[in-house]
Amino acid sequence: MTAAPQAPPAGNWTTALRTRIVHVVPPGQALPDRQPAYVASWIYVFGVLTLASFVVVLVSGGVLAVGGVAWWHTSALGHFVNSVHLWSVEIFMAVMVIHLWGKFWMAAWRGRRALTWITGVIAFVASIGTAFTGYLTQSNFDSQWISGEAKDGINSIGVGGFFNVLNPGQMLLWHVVLLPVAVGLITVLHIVLVRRHGVVPPIDSEEGGS
Amino acid sequence: MTTTSGVTTARVPHQRRGKTPDSHTFPTRPYDLVKEFVIALGVVSLLSLALAAIFSSPDDQAITMTDWATNAPNDFVATATGELAGTTTSATYGAPYNHNSDGQSVLGMHLQKWGGVGVPVNSADLVLGPLSASTSPIARAALATWNAASPSQQKAWATSYADALAKAPDGNPAQVAPGSYGPVPVLAAGLLQLARTGGLEGALTSSGNFYGGDQTRSMLLLSDGTYLEDRAVAQNLGGDQWGMMNEIGNYPGQPWMWLYTFWYQVKPFSTSDNADAQVWLLMMVLTVGLALLPFIPGLRSIPRWIPVHRAIWRDWYRTHPAPRK
Amino acid sequence: MPVLESAGNYVDWGVFHISVTNLVIIGVMIVVFVLAILLPFPKPHEVRESEERRP
Numbered sequence: 347m348t349a350a351p352q353a354p355p356a357g358n359w360t361t362a363l364r365t366r367i368v369h370v371v372p373p374g375q376a377l378p379d380r381q382p383a384y385v386a387s388w389i390y391v392f393g394v395l396t397l398a399s400f401v402v403v404l405v406s407g408g409v410l411a412v413g414g415v416a417w418w419h420t421s422a423l424g425h426f427v428n429s430v431h432l433w434s435v436e437i438f439m440a441v442m443v444i445h446l447w448g449k450f451w452m453a454a455w456r457g458r459r460a461l462t463w464i465t466g467v468i469a470f471v472a473s474i475g476t477a478f479t480g481y482l483t484q485s486n487f488d489s490q491w492i493s494g495e496a497k498d499g500i501n502s503i504g505v506g507g508f509f510n511v512l513n514p515g516q517m518l519l520w521h522v523v524l525l526p527v528a529v530g531l532i533t534v535l536h537i538v539l540v541r542r543h544g545v546v547p548p549i550d551s552e553e554g555g556s
Numbered sequence: 557m558t559t560t561s562g563v564t565t566a567r568v569p570h571q572r573r574g575k576t577p578d579s580h581t582f583p584t585r586p587y588d589l590v591k592e593f594v595i596a597l598g599v600v601s602l603l604s605l606a607l608a609a610i611f612s613s614p615d616d617q618a619i620t621m622t623d624w625a626t627n628a629p630n631d632f633v634a635t636a637t638g639e640l641a642g643t644t645t646s647a648t649y650g651a652p653y654n655h656n657s658d659g660q661s662v663l664g665m666h667l668q669k670w671g672g673v674g675v676p677v678n679s680a681d682l683v684l685g686p687l688s689a690s691t692s693p694i695a696r697a698a699l700a701t702w703n704a705a706s707p708s709q710q711k712a713w714a715t716s717y718a719d720a721l722a723k724a725p726d727g728n729p730a731q732v733a734p735g736s737y738g739p740v741p742v743l744a745a746g747l748l749q750l751a752r753t754g755g756l757e758g759a760l761t762s763s764g765n766f767y768g769g770d771q772t773r774s775m776l777l778l779s780d781g782t783y784l785e786d787r788a789v790a791q792n793l794g795g796d797q798w799g800m801m802n803e804i805g806n807y808p809g810q811p812w813m814w815l816y817t818f819w820y821q822v823k824p825f826s827t828s829d830n831a832d833a834q835v836w837l838l839m840m841v842l843t844v845g846l847a848l849l850p851f852i853p854g855l856r857s858i859p860r861w862i863p864v865h866r867a868i869w870r871d872w873y874r875t876h877p878a879p880r881k
Numbered sequence: 882m883p884v885l886e887s888a889g890n891y892v893d894w895g896v897f898h899i900s901v902t903n904l905v906i907i908g909v910m911i912v913v914f915v916l917a918i919l920l921p922f923p924k925p926h927e928v929r930e931s932e933e934r935r936p
Contacts, residue, residue, distance in 0.1 A: 372580060380584035384872040386924075388917040391596065394589075398596035402604050419615065428615075429608035436607075436808050437600055440906065443812065444914050451864035455850035457576030467847040474812060487616040488804065491788045494779040495795065502660040502832035504667040507652035507674015512772040544579030548869040549860060551577060551876065616885050791888055798898050805886035811903045821896050867918050 371541045378541075385545050389452075392445035393540075399438035400533065404526065406431040411522060415485055415514075435477060442470060454546045462543065465536040472529045479521035482511055489514070614807040619784060621774070625751035628783040630727035632751060635781040636744040637721060639679045640702075641714035644780040647679035653776070654678070662833040675772060682777045683747050686759035695746040698739035705738065713738035795820055815839070 354361045409427045410418060418424035446466065455463040481492045493511045500506045510516055625632050638644040642656070650657035652674040659668030684702070687695055702710060717737040724731045729741065750756050760777065762768040778784050785794070793799040800817035803809040816839055825831045850856055859865060866873060890901040 375580075377589060379586060379588065381587040382579050382582040383585050384582065384869055385587070386871055386922045387868050388920050388922055389868055389914075391592070392917070394593050394596045395600060398593060398600045401597060402600050406604070425613070425615065426608060429611070429613040430604050432613040432808075433607035433611070434600065434604040436906070437603060439812050440910050440913075444910055444917070447914055448868070448917070450849075451859050451862075452868060453856065453859040453865070455856070457579070460850040463850055464847050467843070471843060477810070484615070486618050487787070488614065490618050490775065490778065490784060491793055494775060494784060495799070497775075499832045499836060501649075501652060501671070502668050502830070503836050504651065504669070504671025507671050510652075510675055510770075510772060512675075512775040513770045515769040547577055547579050547582060548872050549863075549865045551582075551872075614886060791886070792891055792898070792900065801903060802889075802900055803902075804889070806889040806900070806902050807886075808902050808906055809900060811906050821898075864918065871922075871924075 370538060372544075375541050375544070382545055382547070384548050384551070389444075389448040390545075392441050392448060395441040396438065396445050397533070397537070399434055399441055400529075402434040403431065403438050406434055407522065407526075415483065415518060419485070435480070439473065439477070442473065446470065452546060453549055456546055456549075457543065459539070459543050459546055462536060462539040465532055465539060469529060469532045469536055472525065472532060476521065476525040476529055479517045479525060482514065482517040483521050485514065493517075611807070614804050616804055619778065619787065620754070621751040621756040621778075622754050624778065624781065624783050625748050625756075628781070628786075629748055630721075630729065631781045631783050632748055633729050633744045634718065634721050634727055635777065636683050636747045637714055637718045637740060638780060639683045639777070640740055640743065641711060641718050642679065643715070643718065644679055646677065646682070646776040646780050652676075660830040660833040662830055662837045667833055677773060677776060679776070679780075682760065682773055682780075683743060685773075686750055686756055687743060687746050689759060690746060690750070692746065694742060698742040698746065701739040702743065709738070712736075713740045717741060717744075796826065815842070 406427055410424070410431060413421065413424050413427075418428040449463070449466065478492075478496070482489050482496075496511045497506060500509060500511060509520075635644065639647060642648070646653060648656050650659035651668050651671050653676065655673060658666055661667065661669075684699065687699060690696065690699075705713070713736065716735055717732070717740040720732045720735055720737070721727050721729065723733065729745065732741070747756070750759065757771075757774050758768070760773040761771055788794055788799070789797065791804045792802050793804070795817075798814075798817050798821060800813045800820075801809045801811060816835065819825045819835045819838060820831060825835055828834060845852065845855075892899055892901060892904060
């Protein structure tokens with residue numbers, strides 16, 4: 347004989363958190379195997395292409411980290427991995443911008459999806475910042491010139507004493523730890539919001555179905 | 557629906573009355589999101605590997621102090637002299653390096669100054685610091701003469717020598733007219749010699765710390781000269797060449813920076829002393845505007861006025877014509 | 882003396898000064914965007930009406 351399940355005591359933080367997590371997306375919508383019928387255009391693949399590119403950027407960056415900061419200057423394999431990292435970043439930025447174009451023309455912020463749009467813009471800007479610290483981490487002529495120029499912009503707004511682009515040690519850690527984590531978290535939030543609200547219906551659509 | 561414990565389990569996103577319908581009320585069709593992601597991952601991986609194999613990536617070696625001293629010794633000597641005269645960019649920069657200028661401001665806000673001197677650097681020390689470890693009797697004597705002189709005497713010597721260098725053919729120290737320069741020529745030549753031997757970066761970067769790792773002082777000295785900028789301008793990386801978007805050679809640059817660098821190419825920014833702060837503020841406003849686009853009347857209606865969406869959802873509109881208003 | 886990159890190819894139009902590479906990248910992005918909208922997407926073979934109650 348099994349005992350009847352007992353109600354958790356009121357004010358249980360675990361129950362509250364579990365309830366909150368479970369209700370973030372509608373039931374079955376975390377990884378649904380069906381999509382609304384209007385999701386039928388190649389423009390819709392650019393979100394997942396952005397996510398996939400992000401993964402390739404992280405993996406190639408991870409391999410560079412295994413070798414260390416100067417590895418790619420002295421190893422042909424290291425240089426190739428650096429090239430993969432560069433081109434995956436170019437692809438990442440390109441597909442992300444195409445994704446932004448598509449979402450703009452779909453006015454995808456409709457139906458209480460403003461936060462999805464906002465997190466997308468933040469992810470875009472954070473990605474640019476991450477790429478910027480990457481350029482500073484190359485330990486070559488580019489790093490010298492870019493840091494020399496960028497310091498003027500950052501100093502002009504009073505932030506240079508704290509965020510010193512001439513300090514490669516600091517820039518490296520921002521590039522491989524702080525900013526990827528930030529971009530990752532924003533991305534997760536962005537995708538959860540898409541699953542929560544569903545893909546935005548067409549402009550001028552009335553009640554769903556017939 | 558509520559359970560016996562009183563907790564609501566099903567919560568469908570709230571539908572705004574008369575506005576965008578709930579996407580979950582529409583007809584659906586099967587779709588494999590995970591397969592789509594795996595295919596996307598495969599495509600991007602292959603494309604990245606192929607582009608990397610075909611086009612590689614740029615890696616021009618960093619300029620060393622030896623490079624600078626060997627390829628542009630006159631510029632090096634002029635820069636070292638400028639540090640002693642207090643006339644270089646870093647010497648007159650202001651925050652975060654020193655208090656010798658108020659720096660940039662925008663809309664009356666002196667943001668640069670408000671940031672404070674968080675990375676203090678004495679530009680004259682960029683020359684005197686590395687030389688102070690020298691064991692050469694000539695260098696030590698020159699340093700002693702310099703340190704014993706008053707600040708105004710030091711400035712007079714350095715300024716005279718800087719002027720003389722500017723007048724000499726090609727800025728060549730060997731062809732400078734005789735004058736009262738004190739120990740400055742010896743100090744500048746001593747630093748040039750240290751640079752040639754490859755010991756200058758270490759003297760500037762470590763500053764007593766075994767691990768070093770902070771290139772601020774080396775970079776400030778290098779940036780005070782023209783050699784670095786000349787190399788950059790030759791590669792279209794200069795500020796008035798849309799440089800922020802570019803990369804050396806024919807490598808892909810940063811196309812997404814087009815709007816940030818655009819402002820530097822046009823007035824009033826192209827001739828403004830406060831261009832950096834002004835462009836930053838402008839881009840900050842535009843970025844916030846982009847983020848808050850859903851709330852901006854007019855801008856948020858552009859997708860309705862220019863109906864690109866009719867092409868995107870053409871299949872849906874064919875089978876579900878939009879109702880007449 | 883290390884081998885350095887030679888300067889790249891650039892296009893000028895008024896105030897605009899852009900590398901050929903960047904121009905190609907932007908051009909390809911626009912073409913891809915237009916194609917993504919115009920190219921037909923595989924037609925769904927099974928469309929199921931929504932099983933949820935209408936609100």
